[in-house]
Amino acid sequence: MCQECGCSKPGPYQVGERLVDAHHHTHTLPDGRIITHTHPPSPRADATADNHGHGHRHPHDHGHHHHHGHDHSHAHPHQVLNLNTSILNTNDRMAEQNRGAFKALNLLTLNVVSSPGAGKTALLTKTLNELKGRLRCGVIVGDLATDNDAVRLRTTGAAVVPIATGTLCHLEANMVAEAMKQLDLRALDLLIIENVGNLVCPASFDLGESVRVVLHSVTEGEDKPLKYPPMFHSADVVIVTKTDMSEAAGFDRELALKNIRQAAPHAKIFELSSRTGDGVKAWCDHLVELQANGKALR
Amino acid sequence: MMIQGQKPFAMHEFSLMQSTLEIAAQQMHDAGATHLHRLKVRVGKLSGVVPEALRFAFESLQPKSFAAGAKLEIEEVPAVCWCPNCTAEFETADLNYECPRCHQPSGDLRRGRELELASLEIS
Numbered sequence: 062m063c064q065e066c067g068c069s070k071p072g073p074y075q076v077g078e079r080l081v082d083a084h085h086h087t088h089t090l091p092d093g094r095i096i097t098h099t100h101p102p103s104p105r106a107d108a109t110a111d112n113h114g115h116g117h118r119h120p121h122d123h124g125h126h127h128h129h130g131h132d133h134s135h136a137h138p139h140q141v142l143n144l145n146t147s148i149l150n151t152n153d154r155m156a157e158q159n160r161g162a163f164k165a166l167n168l169l170t171l172n173v174v175s176s177p178g179a180g181k182t183a184l185l186t187k188t189l190n191e192l193k194g195r196l197r198c199g200v201i202v203g204d205l206a207t208d209n210d211a212v213r214l215r216t217t218g219a220a221v222v223p224i225a226t227g228t229l230c231h232l233e234a235n236m237v238a239e240a241m242k243q244l245d246l247r248a249l250d251l252l253i254i255e256n257v258g259n260l261v262c263p264a265s266f267d268l269g270e271s272v273r274v275v276l277h278s279v280t281e282g283e284d285k286p287l288k289y290p291p292m293f294h295s296a297d298v299v300i301v302t303k304t305d306m307s308e309a310a311g312f313d314r315e316l317a318l319k320n321i322r323q324a325a326p327h328a329k330i331f332e333l334s335s336r337t338g339d340g341v342k343a344w345c346d347h348l349v350e351l352q353a354n355g356k357a358l359r
Numbered sequence: 360m361m362i363q364g365q366k367p368f369a370m371h372e373f374s375l376m377q378s379t380l381e382i383a384a385q386q387m388h389d390a391g392a393t394h395l396h397r398l399k400v401r402v403g404k405l406s407g408v409v410p411e412a413l414r415f416a417f418e419s420l421q422p423k424s425f426a427a428g429a430k431l432e433i434e435e436v437p438a439v440c441w442c443p444n445c446t447a448e449f450e451t452a453d454l455n456y457e458c459p460r461c462h463q464p465s466g467d468l469r470r471g472r473e474l475e476l477a478s479l480e481i482s
Contacts, residue, residue, distance in 0.1 A: 139396055142386055142479045148379050148400070149474055230371060262371040264407040265474065290454045291407035294468070326456045327466025 075225040076239045152266055155234035159241070159269025163252070169196075169352040170252045172268050174292065175276035176285070177258030180302040182210045183335040184276065185253055189217035191338075191345045196352055197248060201240040202255040203232040210255065220244055231262040234269055250352050260285070264292040272351065275328075277321065278303045279312035286317075286324035293324035298331065300344065305334040372408055376416035379476050380426055387425075392481035395425060399432040403473035404454070410435060438471030 074081055147153060163170045175181050182202075189198050199220045202210045211223035222240040224232065237254060246252070254270060256263045275296035277285050280303055286293040293299065299321050307314065314332075321330060331347070333340030383398055402408050410433045417431045438451040442458040442465050449458050451471075456464045 139480050139482045140390065140392065142390060142481065144382070144386065144476050144478060145401075146382060146476050147474060148375055148382065148476055150382075151378065261407065265371060265375075287454070291405045294405050294454075294466075322464065323455060323457075325466065326464035 074227050074229065074236060075223075076236065077222050077243050079239075079243075081236075081239055149265065149267075152234050155238060156267035156269040159234055159237055160271075161269075162241070162246070163269060163271065166246050166249075167352075167355050168246060168249055168252050169272070169348065170254065170268075170270045171272050171274050171348075172254050172256060172263075172270035173274045173276065174256045174260070174263045175258060175278070175302075176260045176281065179258070179276040179278040179281065180335055181255050181258065181276055182213050184300065184302055184333075185255055186213055186217055187335040187338065187341055188253070188345060188348070189214065189219045191341055192251070192348065193218070195345070195349050196250040198251045198253060199244045199246070199249045200253045200255065201232075201237060201244075203236070203257045205230075205257065214255075220249075226257060230257055230259050231266050232256050232268060233266050237268045251348060260289040260292045264289075264295050272297045274298045274300060275325075276300050276302050277317070279307045279317075280310045283313050283317040283320055286320040290324050293321065293328075296325045296328045298347075299325055299328045301330070301332040303334060303336075304332050304339060305337045372412035373416040373420075375408060375474065376413055376420055380420065380424055382476050383479055384425060386479055387481050390481060394482045395429040395479065396482065397430045397432060397478075397480035398426070399434060399477040399479075401434045401436055401473045401475040401477045403436040403471040404438045404451075405468065405471040406474040408474055434477060436470055436473045439469045440465045441467040441469050443467070 159170075162168075173181050173185065185200065189200070192198055198217075199222075200211075200214050201222050201224060202214060203224045203226055204210055205226055205228070208223040208225070211221045214221045222243045224236050224240055226232065226236070232254065244252070254268055256268075260275075273296050275293055275298070277299060279301065286299075301314075301317065301321075303310075306312075318330065321328070329347070331340060331344045333344055335341065379398070379400060383395060387393070387395060400413065402410050402413065413433065414431060417426075421427055421429065438454065439448050440451055440456055440458075441448055442461065442463065444461045444463050445458060447460070448469060449460070449465075452459075456466060458465060
């Protein structure tokens, strides 16, 4: 979101080396004029009705003209517009464009989400190493700041495009579309999108992925699926990570699996440890199989 | 170069309310209206959006926008699943996806992910 004028356009974000400045805004004013502006670093403190702090003025030159010679009331009739339109329309349309591109290329695409520290990057690093020679992989990785995750993922030899979202707590479909331009998608079989670590906001934003993967580490306890139902319900696959630490964490496996099944009865469940490699093969075999079948789940 | 976040974390309800107001502005323009009196938003239980946060976003954005004075109505939509065994819908109680009749779980969600601008009252 643009936090200067508060409109829903994202702030500037960085895709690889390229800075995408979304701060050139086009707004449609209620009176119908369309204005484009950029944001100077001016605060809202001097905001007035005409100049509300984003570097341009809205002229109020639309006075009423009453040419007619009869009495009339200024009580304009109220009109109800039934719209029933999706608020996420813009993102959803862009996500469908991405999905179309992925399908045309027979590219299996994962959107990997979890709370921070659940082991997304560790799992992806392990997965990329395991899939060498089986699938050609590319990665788009989102974080608020730093490209630390991208550096870790590049050690696998995979093509990695980092997105620094700035202040945004999730990836949006247009950011993925930008990042896709920096990858040779035709040379890939699998595109993994590592979302920002957050179990709330990314649930609402479709990126165009074929499979949504939600991670749940054993160190997070057993009730995450019940605390974050929208995210878990949106999962096609749930992966229980860090299983090598189950005992130390006092993890109640049966209860956790029951909770996952309750929140996401349709999801396929894997249990693995990225550190010991236990269970990773079953997960990678599943990806190879999905890709071979050209099976888009969404 | 990396971008440093200078502002606090953005709630996604805030940006969603902005999108809502942008849609409303466009619709008002198309209808030749100048006043917004009421907007009705539909929020599904599994939309990932908290109605209170949406209302808070509306109240903080409202004074600075054309929506000043307008009323926000939020219609909450329950999560409803389809049970293939019973060939009937059931409402999920506390996000439990088990059919109350045959006790089979179902992930086939028919309603509950809505995030829609239902209607606008304008003049």
